[in-house]
């Protein structure tokens with residue numbers, strides 16, 4: 104059986120809408136993108152949504168809108184995708200990498216606090232914090248808010264995995280949608296995300312000034328409503344008020360997004376159903392640690408990362424991945440932490456042990472396929488594969504142990520060997 108790591112759920116309404124757009128003669132940003140922005144803003148409960156061609160673009164525009172400069176520092180979790188820190192580097196600013204917490208792989212607020220204090224002591228200006236909600240589960244937002252208030256930081260949420268995700272402060276508190284308490288929240292519609300437009304993203308905010316700035320900068324820094332200049336309502340005249348970027352989303356992409364958004368709740372329910380199914384099938388396997396929903400969180404279930412208990416297995420994560428691949432099972436790793444990549448190692452001198460939790464989790468993680476169109480037969484096959492790989496790894500371990508069993512009675516362990 105071949106099971107891809109991800110497969111988007113594209114149905115007739117998306118196809119019909121794209122065809123309609125192609126026939127309309129309006130391919131670039133236009134009425135469908137405006138509609139997608141309005142629908143998305145309503146869905147996440149924000150007043151403004153700016154559609155762009157990636158979440159990376161949204162993050163870039165967000166940092167531009169808060170006025171990030173080359174001498175600034177931004178708190179970024181090490182356990183994230185390239186985009187979260189690279190956008191900081193676009194400004195020549197410094198990403199201050201922070202460790203994660205073990206329970207949900209999200210930003211460790213206590214570590215952030217220590218690192219902010221050290222950065223301030225070095226004379227750095229710490230301007231913003233960029234929490235990532237790993238796999239679609241909102242992290243410690245109360246902690247992030249406290250940090251932001253205390254150190255006067257803008258909060259830009261990397262909500263790339265979070266359509267939808269909710270959280271509340273305690274059991275009797277009201278639910279909040281991700282993004283409710285930050286300056287700007289950024290979403291991804293990349294092909295494997297919870298809703299997709301192929302490539303695409305959205306920057307959401309309740310602040311009209313930030314929205315206006317992001318809108319202008321998303322299209323060459325051209326004054327308001329640039330896209331309307333080719334319509335009956337528009338005028339040929341425009342002014343460039345800043346050196347902007349070319350980040351606008353096309354109506355072709357928005358045609359897909361409109362229908363993906365309409366079924367976002369159904370897609371979410373299906374993913375949550377498969378997460379529950381994995382849990383039932385794998386919960387007794389002592390060699391793996393399954394992802395857990397934290398109290399007061401509604402998880403979007405973009406990812407299903409299991410952790411291997413390497414102390415109980417004779418094979419490592421990479422070999423485990425290889426054996427899944429041999430069985431036709433697509434799996435991935437999210438992520439090698441940023442501080443272990445050559446760019447960040449060389450630029451800032453990081454060593455793996457500088458962020459020890461992220462470094463140790465990295466060697467244990469495997470993301471299993473998780474998407475609405477999985478079938479029970481596929482998930483059964485994946486779980487069966489995991490059982491078989493573990494059984495084989497345990498046999499190897501037993502054999503290895505019998506090989507090192509001392510044959511000479513009372514042999515000294517190596518550590519006590521006389522020198």
Ligand SMILES: Cc1ncc(COP(=O)(O)O)c(C=O)c1O
Pocket residue numbers: 156157158159160183184186187235261263264290291292293303304
């Ligand atoms: C946490 C995170 N942030 C940002 C991005 C960038 O998203 P995009 O590909 O839409 O630019 C990704 C993409 O996978 C991501 O996982």
